[in-house]
Amino acid sequence: MLALAQAALLQTGVPALAEHRIANIFRPLATPADSEYKLALFVLSITGAIFVIVGGLLLYAMIRFRRKPGDDARQEPPQVYGSNQIEVAWTVIPILIVFILLGVTVRMIGAIQDAQPGPSALRATIVGHQWWWEIHYPDLGITTANEFHVPVADASGHATFMKLESMDVIHSFWVPQLSGKTDLIPNRDNALWFDPREPGVYLGNCAEYCGQQHANMLLRVIVHREGDFEKWAAAQSKPAEDDPAVSQGKAMFESLSCVSCHTVRGTSAKGDVGPDLTHLMSRETIGSGVLPNTPKNLRDWVKDPQAIKPGCLMPSMRLNGQELDQVVAYLESLK
Numbered sequence: 001m002l003a004l005a006q007a008a009l010l011q012t013g014v015p016a017l018a019e020h021r022i023a024n025i026f027r028p029l030a031t032p033a034d035s036e037y038k039l040a041l042f043v044l045s046i047t048g049a050i051f052v053i054v055g056g057l058l059l060y061a062m063i064r065f066r067r068k069p070g071d072d073a074r075q076e077p078p079q080v081y082g083s084n085q086i087e088v089a090w091t092v093i094p095i096l097i098v099f100i101l102l103g104v105t106v107r108m109i110g111a112i113q114d115a116q117p118g119p120s121a122l123r124a125t126i127v128g129h130q131w132w133w134e135i136h137y138p139d140l141g142i143t144t145a146n147e148f149h150v151p152v153a154d155a156s157g158h159a160t161f162m163k164l165e166s167m168d169v170i171h172s173f174w175v176p177q178l179s180g181k182t183d184l185i186p187n188r189d190n191a192l193w194f195d196p197r198e199p200g201v202y203l204g205n206c207a208e209y210c211g212q213q214h215a216n217m218l219l220r221v222i223v224h225r226e227g228d229f230e231k232w233a234a235a236q237s238k239p240a241e242d243d244p245a246v247s248q249g250k251a252m253f254e255s256l257s258c259v260s261c262h263t264v265r266g267t268s269a270k271g272d273v274g275p276d277l278t279h280l281m282s283r284e285t286i287g288s289g290v291l292p293n294t295p296k297n298l299r300d301w302v303k304d305p306q307a308i309k310p311g312c313l314m315p316s317m318r319l320n321g322q323e324l325d326q327v328v329a330y331l332e333s334l335k
Contacts, residue, residue, distance in 0.1 A: 024176070024177060025037075025176040025177070027177060028177055028178075029177045029178065029196060029197045029198050029202075030153075030177070030178040030179060030194040030195050030196050030197060031112075031159075031194070031195050032112050032178070032179040032180060032192075032193065032194050033176065033177055033178050033179050033180065033194070035108050035111065035112060036108070036179075036180050039104065039105060039108050042104060043101060046097060046100075046101065050097070112193075113191075115159075115193060117159065117161040117193070118158070118159070120158050121158065121159050121160065121161050121193075122137070122139075122150055122151060122158075122159075122160045122161070123137070123138060123139055123160075123161050123162075123163075124136060124137050124138075124148070124150075124160060124161075124162050124163075125138060125162065125163045125164075125165065126148070126162050126163070126164050126165070126173060126184070126192075127165045127166065127167055127184075128164075128165070128166040128167065128168075128171030128173075128184040128206065128210070128217075129167050129168060130168050130169065130210060130211050130213070130217075130312075130313065131206070131210065131211065131212075131213040131214065131216060131217040131288060131309070131312065132145060132146055132217065132274075132275060132287075132288040133145060133146050133148070133217070133219055133288065134167075134275065134276075135147075135148050137233070140233050140236075140237060141237060142233060142236045142237055143263070143276045143278075144236065144275075144276060144279070144283075145275030145276060145283075145288075146218070146219060146220065146275065146283065146285065146288045146289060147219075147220045147222055147283050147284065147285070148219065148220065148221045148222065149222045149224060149229060149232050149233075149236075150196065150221060150222070150223055150224070150229065151223070151224055151226065151228075151229035151230075152196055152197070152198065152199050152223050152224065152225060152226060153195035153196055153197055158195065159193050159194065159195035160193060160194060160195070160196075161191070161192075161193040162191065162192045162193065163189055163190075163191060164182055164183075164184045164189065164190040164191065164192055165184060165189060166184040166185055166186045167186070168186065168210075169186070169210050169211065170183055170184065170185050170186070170208050170210065171183070171184040171206045171208055171210050171217070172184065172206055172207035172208035173192060173204070173206075173207075173219075174204050174205060174206070174207035175194075175202050175203070175204030175219065175221050176204070177202050178194040178196060178202055178204075178221060179192055179193075179194045181207045181208075183208060196221070196223040198223065199223045199224060199225045199228075200222075200223055201220055201221070201222050201223075201284075202220070202221040202222075202223065203218070203219075203220060204218070204219040204220070204221060205217060205218050205219055205289075206219075211311070212310065212311035213309055213310070213311050213312060216287070216288060216289070216290050216309055217288055218285075218288055218289025218290070219288075219289065220284065220285070220289065235279070235282070236278075236279055236282070239265040239266030239278065240264045240265055240266045240267060240277075240278045240279070240334050241333055241334065241335060242266065243333045245333075246326075246329045246330045246332075246333045248326050249325075249326035249327055249328070249329045249330030249331075249333075250267070250330045252323055252326045252327050252330070253269070253327050253330050253331070254267060254268050254269065256317060256327070257317075258271075258317070258327075259271060260273070261273040261274040261313075261314070262274045262275065262276065262277045263276045263277065263278065264276075264277050264278050264334065265278045266278075273313070274313070274314060277331065277334055278334060279334060279335060280293075280331055280334040281293065281331070281332055281333075281334055281335045282335055286298060286301055287301060287305070287308060287309050287312075290308060290309055291308065295328065295332060298328055298331060298332065299324065299328045302317070302319070302324060302327060302328055302331070303316070303319070303324055304316045
């Protein structure tokens with residue numbers, strides 16, 4: 001299946017990475033996710049043991065004291081059942097179990113929430129929109145969308161610390177193999193961090209219903225090997241390529257209302273409503289993970305985004321065939 005998926009990606013022009021993986025909540029690959037996973041196993045083991053004990057005692061009582069022939073005719077003096085010791089035990093033991101689970105949970109939450117970024121930590125700001133992710137690297141001067149690039153954690157504990165914001169409604173950042181769910185709430189800043197242990201592509205999504213296209217608010221965290229992240233950041237920090245071969249497409253793009261919503265660094269496009277397009281073709285997907293980023297899909301998206309992602313805030317520009325070809329050719333130059 002993995003080989004077939006990689007072959008399909010190659011045919012569509014999207015680079016196939018050997019580390020592509022499906023999100024698997026049972027294989028945590030960062031400290032926060034691993035801590036939550038171990039806590040879940042601990043809680044499930046205790047509650048599972050309680051279930052087995054209670055179920056076993058109930059089954060024993062049903063069999064041992066079931067009604068037998070002649071019980072109604074037998075004349076026996078009334079008996080008093082009960083034990084003060086047992087009553088105290090099954091009152092005190094559950095209370096102790098609750099306090100144990102509470103203490104372990106609070107300790108785990110505190111350890112994750114109190115973690116402080118080191119001098120080599122990467123800082124980023126994630127902004128949720130309906131229905132896509134805006135990603136800022138304030139220390140690097142980079143803005144991108146929907147694909148969050150981070151370095152793999154090094155031996156010194158290199159981690160990525162994020163500030164989470166929302167521009168409209170409540171969203172929820174969730175990459176199962178890296179961390180638990182954290183909400184993005186309007187007018188409130190939340191925080192999250194993780195330290196990926198293996199390079200690769202980690203799949204995530206919005207975990208809080210946020211409107212019509214909630215299911216298509218997808219996210220990729222791309223974890224680079226040591227040194228590769230610096231190369232990616234250096235390429236992303238450059239302005240958009242100015243290719244004379246697509247000058248007509250650039251002029252057409254700048255004449256449309258696209259420039260009011262999107263930014264292309266080095267041009268007159270300085271909008272902040274939609275994703276930054278400066279290095280659009282360096283991304284594997286478009287539409288927040290809805291489609292692979294291929295020339296055909298890009299053309300279909302520009303022609304009528306509402307047909308692909310109904311309700312998204314990008315309207316159809318009603319371009320004729322020539323205008324559409326010119327704009328798409330320019331967008332394809334943004335690498």
